[in-house]
Structure formats: C-alpha cells, structure tokens
Amino acid sequence: MAIRKARQGKKSVAKNQTDTYYFDVEKCKFCPFREGCYKSGAKSKSYFVSTKSNEHNEQAKFQETNDFKEKSKERYKIEAKNSELKHRHGYDFSTSLGLVGMEMQGAMAIFSVNLKRILKLMG
Known part of the structure; x- marks a missing residue:
C-alpha cells in the first residue's frame, strides 16, 4: 500500500x-x-520501522538471561548509594582544581559515607 519506501541512517555504524x-x-x-492510523485533514502519512543493529540485538539477548535479571535485582542498592554520594556529600561536581583535588574529594566523600554506615551497623 505504500507509495514510497526510504531507508535512513548509515550502514555498518552502531546506530539503527x-x-x-x-x-x-x-x-x-x-x-x-x-481507525487510530489516519487523522482526518492530514496532508501526509508515514510510518517507520527501526532495524536493530548487532549491538542492540546482543544487548536484548543479554537482558533475557538469568545473570542479568539477578544483577538488576541488586542494582537499586548501588544506585541508592551513588545518589547519597552525589546529593548529600557533594560528589556530583568537583569543588577543587586538578586530579589530586578530585581524588581527595572523592576519598573524603566515600570515607564519610562508609563511616556513617559503620556507625549505623554498630549502633
């Protein structure tokens, strides 16, 4: 039924x-x-279908495995810890210049979070 078909996007690239x-x-x-397809008064009608790249197909297969499902159940714990580091302890942006300053800030933020956890587990 289509009057024209066009393929968009580059071949052999990681994009679809x-x-x-x-x-x-x-x-x-x-x-x-x-019904649900054509809207009265429309001047043109087009429909596109995405062709998955190899990387996307491999990722979709991996997401169906039991290993991925087990890891995704544990992810919320890690994300909560990362959120605490960023929002409560200033780990979202650097407050000093240079790699040494960034390393120091990261070490202090992680140390304070770990210290809080130790105190919570002790008491």
Whole structure:
C-alpha cells in the first residue's frame, strides 16, 4: 500500500537504520484500518520501522538471561548509594582544581559515607 519506501541512517555504524514508508492520503481515507492510523485533514502519512543493529540485538539477548535479571535485582542498592554520594556529600561536581583535588574529594566523600554506615551497623 505504500507509495514510497526510504531507508535512513548509515550502514555498518552502531546506530539503527530505519525503513520509512510513505502512504497516499487518498487511499487512507477509504482504508478499513484507518481507525487510530489516519487523522482526518492530514496532508501526509508515514510510518517507520527501526532495524536493530548487532549491538542492540546482543544487548536484548543479554537482558533475557538469568545473570542479568539477578544483577538488576541488586542494582537499586548501588544506585541508592551513588545518589547519597552525589546529593548529600557533594560528589556530583568537583569543588577543587586538578586530579589530586578530585581524588581527595572523592576519598573524603566515600570515607564519610562508609563511616556513617559503620556507625549505623554498630549502633
């Protein structure tokens, strides 16, 4: 039913290509499947389908494994700790210049969070 098909995106790149289909609006007016597809008064109609790259296919397969599901159940604990470091202990941006200053700030932030945890576990 499409009057034109175009492929967009580069080949052999980690990004996905898309196939875009263009339709004649005059045919859409009388199509039995126009409910939810064709809006009256539209001047053009197009539909695109994304073609997954190899990297995306591999990631989708990995997300179906039991290993990934087990790791994702533990992720919220790590994310909560990272959030505490960033928002409560100033780990979101550097307050001093140079790598040494950044290392010192990181060490102090992580030390204070660990100290808080030790005190909580002791008491």
